[in-house]
Amino acid sequence: MITWKIEKLTTVSKGSHTNVVKNAEFHIKYEIDGRYAETRGNKDLAYNAESFIEYNDITEERAIGWVQAVLGEDKIAALEKLVKDCYDNMEEHEVSAFIYTNDSLTATEKTHDELPF
Helix, strand or coil, rough: CCCEEEEEEEEEECCCCCCEEEEEEEEEEEHHHHEEEEEECCCEEEHHHHHHCCHHHCHHHHHHHHHHHHHHHHHHHHHHHHHHHHCCCCCCCEEEEEECCCCCCCCCCCCCCCCCC
């Protein structure tokens, strides 16, 4: 089973809004019976003043949706296939494998270590 998780949100201030999410670090994991393959990445997110959501009202599902919207269906499918293929090619005795992808951006803004979810 493939799961998506948000590891960290990086925020900035924009106009009258504070804690605007600029970047989200995500984690994709394919796991069956305690064995898994995984990858991590991060994506910059666009700010829209008209659809702004207060930081404490953000859910993990919403943040995952933002990341997936930026990635697009083809990239989502490719990342999920990459993780599943890695799992399928693991040696029988291996418990986990990590796949490095070049889909990461470096964020330098203020980071909130405590997510609102």
